[in-house]
Structures are given as structure tokens and as C-alpha cells.
Amino acid sequence: MIRNSRILIADDDETLCYLLKEELINEGFLVDNVYDGNDAINKIKKQKYDILLLDLEMREVSGEAVLEFVKTNCPALQVIVLTAKTEIRTAIECIKLGAYDFITKPYQFDQLLVIIERALEHQNLVVQNKILETKVNKNSASSIIGQSKKIKEVINLAEKAAISDSNILLQGETGTGKELFSEYIHKCSPRSEKPFVAINCASLPDQLIESELFGYEKGAFTDAKTSKQGLVEIADGGTLFLDEIGELSLTLQPKLLRFLENGEFRRIGGVNTINSNVRVIGATNKNLMEESEKKNFRRDLLFRLNVITLTIPPLHERDTDIILLAEYFLEKKSPVRTPKVLSDEAKDMLMKYDFPGNVRELSHIIERAIIFSDGNIIKAKDLSLPKEQDRNPIFSENVMNPALSLEETEKILIHNSLVQNDWNRENTARALGISQKTLYTKIKKYNLK
Ligand SMILES: Nc1ncnc2c1ncn2[C@@H]1O[C@H](COP(=O)(O)OP(=O)(O)OP(=O)(O)O)[C@@H](O)[C@H]1O
Ligand SMILES: [Mg+2]
Known part of the structure; x- marks a missing residue:
């Protein structure tokens, strides 16, 4: 946990900064320091930190202002206030504003270390909660x-492949x-303790995919009341799973490519480049x-992605x-x-x-059969496998009418499939082997209701 955690020290006492930095580096942390609140904010905008050690009394921009910035812009960053004895009241105010803890100067390094470790554990929880919130955790x-x-x-x-990066x-x-398999690879990889974050590239319109992936700054668009971290940022140190990547639009492909090339990105509306290390x-x-070859997918992006290709057989x-x-x-x-058991005929039928x-x-x-079978044995009829002629609706009578145009055939085919899947778009798209986005366009085009 400690190794690779990044700490920013913001304190105008240069000697203290120097000594503390040395001590923390010796403990295996990655450490930067600044002497003013303004510089602290600029650093935080550019680099993701886990812990901020924050002095309250700084020259131009105070510690409180930095704390406020952190709380609205990067809530996962844990702030530990470094305070003089005389400022304890203010330090307590800071805790109310969301700082993790405070320590009075002169402090014992051991004591500070304990607080840092606890703050890191807490941060891990915050990140995990965030992942839960965005429903991306698996x-x-x-x-x-x-x-x-x-x-x-x-x-x-x-x-x-999991062991490689x-x-x-x-x-x-x-x-x-x-x-x-993607979850399994993450679980077997050295990144397993860090987040696994998934997004389906076919499930949302372009702009939403972009803001989900890269986040946005406050004011980037009308609804952006606060800034938001993107999934690439949340996945830092872990794995980003891009499902149905073939559906990623040609507008977003170069943006993803840029990120894959150097791990850098900008939030929408942001001017600073942020780094994130994801597989x-x-x-x-x-x-x-x-x-x-059909120019629907950039070749350079494909070569960045398919360093290792795994094909899962049907x-x-x-x-x-x-x-x-x-x-x-x-x-x-x-x-x-x-559990119930399968009869021999049921097994036979499944095998065929x-x-x-x-x-x-x-x-x-199987789920259906468990519900609809009587008794403990699942018989062949309980499996209710689709009959041959229903499996491929394009060959069913009403569609195989030579008088119909290609478009009319497509309309009937999509309509049939929607009915078969109780108008569930996700299942219909899957059954038809097209993306939800394509299905949505077709439903609109043919005015299907
Ligand atoms: N070998 C396996 N062992 C156990 N469960 C499996 C196995 N393969 C697939 N499954 C289960 O089958 C379901 C479908 O798998 P999954 O969602 O990973 O497929 P997919 O290839 O991503 O499908 P799609 O292309 O439609 O998104 C899931 O519930 C998954 O847990
Ligand atoms: Mg899938």
C-alpha cells in the first residue's frame, strides 16, 4: 500500500518540507513539495496524489482554500493538516470541512506515519465506494x-498475459x-488490489462515453456543476475494461489512442494534462x-490494443x-x-x-428449467430449446417473402426479435449481434413501437 502512494507536502517552511520529504521517501513514498497554496492547487490539477500534508498558514493562498478545492475537485485525496499548537481550533474546523486528520508541529514522524497509513486505508475505501457508486465495480x-x-x-x-502489463x-x-475473462485477468495480475473498472462503449452516446472515460471540469458544460473524475482516473493502478470496443466512435478513437500512448489525458474542459497508469x-x-480495413476502426489504435489477443472459442x-x-x-x-439434476435426454439435447x-x-x-420443471429432475421438454425454424427468424415465413425489400426484411427481423425478447433492447441487440446504439437507430428509423 505504501509503496507507490503519492504524497504532496504543502508548507511554506522550506526546511520542514525538505526533511519531511527525505523521511517519507525513505519509507517508499513518492513525494513532491510546494511552498504555497496556489502551487498546491496547480500540482493537484496535474498529478494524482493520495495524501496531501497541508500547512494552514501559507503566504498567498491559505490551506483552507486548498482544502476547499480538494473537497470539490478530488474527494479521494486525503488531507492531513499540519498545524501549530495555536491553530488547533482552525484545525478542528478543517476536519469538519473534510480533512482526514491533523497533527500539531513539532510532530513525531512515527505518529505522522500512522496517520498517513490510516488515511491511505480510508482513501482506498473512498475509491471503492466511488466505484460502487458509478456501478462499475464487478x-x-x-x-x-x-x-x-x-x-x-x-x-x-x-x-x-495477466502477469505482463x-x-x-x-x-x-x-x-x-x-x-x-477480463475480470479473471485482472484478478491474476499484479494490479489486482487496485480497481477494475468497466465501461461498455456501445451503451452510451459519444459525449457521455467521453465524459465517463475522461471526466470533466466544473463548468465544462451546462450541467457540469462540479468537476468529475473519469474512469481512467479512477482506474489508476488497475485495469480498465472497454467492452464492445469495436463500437467506439471514430471521434473518440484518437482520444483513447493518445491516452494509450503515454497515459496522459485531459478532463473535458480542462487545460491540465493528468497522468494515469492503467492496463x-x-x-x-x-x-x-x-x-x-473498412476504415471503421483505426489501425494504430488496434495495434496499441492487441499487443496480446485472446480468442474465446464458441x-x-x-x-x-x-x-x-x-x-x-x-x-x-x-x-x-x-440442486435439481438433468435427465439423460436433457443432457443429450443440450449436447446437440x-x-x-x-x-x-x-x-x-438452466435458470428457466429450474423454475418450470416439476420435481427434482429436469427433463428434455423443460429446457424449452428454440425450435430450428425459430432460431433464425430470417428464414421464417413472413420474412422470407421475395417481394419484400432488404429494408422491409430488416424491419420485420428487428421487430420479431424485439417481440421475442420482450422489447428488452440489450437482449435484442445481443440476439441480433448488433450494438445497442445500432438497434436504437434502427428502432427510430423504422418507427418500431
Ligand atoms: N467458462 C465459464 N464459466 C462460468 N461462467 C461463464 C463462463 N463463460 C461465461 N460464463 C458466464 O456466462 C455469462 C456471459 O459471459 P460474459 O458476460 O463474460 O460474456 P461476453 O463474451 O462478455 O458476452 P457479450 O459479448 O454478449 O458481452 C456470464 O454470466 C458469465 O459469468
Ligand atoms: Mg460482455
Whole structure:
């Protein structure tokens, strides 16, 4: 925890700054110092610190003003007030304003060290809460189930890749486990104690993706009442998972590229360059090489991302995993302690099915079967697997009408799929193999209701 933590000392007493800096560096901290409040604010804007040791009495801009800036702009930064005995009342006021603690000068270094350690623990909690708040944290990755040769090979490669610090591209059809693998890689990496932050590049409009990723400064746009940290900043030291990266717009691609090249970025509306050290894992079910040939995806960005590429095979290519996974989901989703069991015909039927939705589809099939089966045995009919003609609606009668244009066919196909998925856009987009953004555009275009 201590190593790599960054401390800024803001105190106009130059000798104290010098000595304290030396002592802290000896303890393994990364330390900068400034002699005035203004300089402190400028430093904080440029560099992410974990702890600020703050003197209250500084020449131009006081410690209180710095504290106020920190509380509105970087709430995860922990402030420890350095105060003279005479200023204790003010120091207590600072605690009320959000400083973590204070220590009176002359202080014992050991004592200060204890406060710093506690503040770092507290900071960790603040960061974790922030991640929870933005709903980006993932529950600790569940285990990857599989004994097929193909999946074992990918797990093996993922474990090796985890130790390196290279960016990784995960390829695979929908529902094959790309997100699960990304969490697993993070968990096996030296970054595992730091945040794992995920964002789906297809789920939000461009501007929102940009502000989620890079954050913004107060006043950057009408609604920006306070400044906000971006996910790249929150993920500092950890892993940033960019899901459906193939959907990232051509406007945002160069911005991400810039960040990948040197770890630097600017918040929207910000003038300062901020540094953040993240490993990026991208996931896609597209062929990005083809996309780059079609000029939909920048080649230079692709080469930054695919330093290591892992391809997760579809479920129908790993037969030996099907029953294993089915039994795993039976146990995981069972509401009672003793899970139901699959009959031989049910197993047989699962083995013959091709799972276009891969592992996710299998987990839904099992979840449904647990609910709808009577007794403890799940029979073949309880699986309610789609019939052949329903699996590919494009071949169903109303769509295969040669008199229909391509657009009309597309409209019916999308409408059918929306109905099948109870108008759930996420599931529909997944079933159709398109992004939610594309689905949204089509719904508007065809005025589907
Ligand atoms: N090998 C596995 N063992 C256990 N669970 C798995 C496995 N593979 C996938 N799953 C589960 O299946 C579901 C789908 O996996 P995940 O979300 O990782 O797929 P994905 O490739 O990201 O899909 P999409 O492209 O649609 O986003 C999740 O609930 C995941 O936990
Ligand atoms: Mg996914």
C-alpha cells in the first residue's frame, strides 16, 4: 500500500518540507513539495496524489482554500493538516470541512506515519465506494468453468498475459465469457488490489462515453456543476475494461489512442494534462482487422490494443464443457441447497444444441428449467430449446417473402426479435449481434413501437 502512494507536502517552511520529504521517501513514498497554496492547487490539477500534508498558514493562498478545492475537485485525496499548537481550533474546523486528520508541529514522524497509513486505508475505501457508486465495480470474478482443451488453452494464455502489463484484446462471440475473462485477468495480475473498472462503449452516446472515460471540469458544460473524475482516473493502478470496443466512435478513437500512448489525458474542459497508469483490456465480437480495413476502426489504435489477443472459442466448439457448465449453473442458480439434476435426454439435447448465445444462453436455459420443471429432475421438454425454424427468424415465413425489400426484411427481423425478447433492447441487440446504439437507430428509423 505504501509503496507507490503519492504524497504532496504543502508548507511554506522550506526546511520542514525538505526533511519531511527525505523521511517519507525513505519509507517508499513518492513525494513532491510546494511552498504555497496556489502551487498546491496547480500540482493537484496535474498529478494524482493520495495524501496531501497541508500547512494552514501559507503566504498567498491559505490551506483552507486548498482544502476547499480538494473537497470539490478530488474527494479521494486525503488531507492531513499540519498545524501549530495555536491553530488547533482552525484545525478542528478543517476536519469538519473534510480533512482526514491533523497533527500539531513539532510532530513525531512515527505518529505522522500512522496517520498517513490510516488515511491511505480510508482513501482506498473512498475509491471503492466511488466505484460502487458509478456501478462499475464487478463482484469478484467467479471462476471460469471448463475442462475442454480449447478453454484450458485460453485460461493458460490469460494467466500468462495477466502477469505482463500489456494491453489485451479479447475476441469472441456474444456470451462466450469475454467479460468474465477480463475480470479473471485482472484478478491474476499484479494490479489486482487496485480497481477494475468497466465501461461498455456501445451503451452510451459519444459525449457521455467521453465524459465517463475522461471526466470533466466544473463548468465544462451546462450541467457540469462540479468537476468529475473519469474512469481512467479512477482506474489508476488497475485495469480498465472497454467492452464492445469495436463500437467506439471514430471521434473518440484518437482520444483513447493518445491516452494509450503515454497515459496522459485531459478532463473535458480542462487545460491540465493528468497522468494515469492503467492496463486496458478491450473486448469485441467483431473482427477489428476487417473493421480497420473498412476504415471503421483505426489501425494504430488496434495495434496499441492487441499487443496480446485472446480468442474465446464458441461453446459449440467445446462440447466437453456443456454439461459441466449446465451443472455449475444448476448449482449456482438453485434456490435450495440440493440442486435439481438433468435427465439423460436433457443432457443429450443440450449436447446437440448449437448455442448461438453461447454460455450466457446456456445459463438462461438452466435458470428457466429450474423454475418450470416439476420435481427434482429436469427433463428434455423443460429446457424449452428454440425450435430450428425459430432460431433464425430470417428464414421464417413472413420474412422470407421475395417481394419484400432488404429494408422491409430488416424491419420485420428487428421487430420479431424485439417481440421475442420482450422489447428488452440489450437482449435484442445481443440476439441480433448488433450494438445497442445500432438497434436504437434502427428502432427510430423504422418507427418500431
Ligand atoms: N467458462 C465459464 N464459466 C462460468 N461462467 C461463464 C463462463 N463463460 C461465461 N460464463 C458466464 O456466462 C455469462 C456471459 O459471459 P460474459 O458476460 O463474460 O460474456 P461476453 O463474451 O462478455 O458476452 P457479450 O459479448 O454478449 O458481452 C456470464 O454470466 C458469465 O459469468
Ligand atoms: Mg460482455
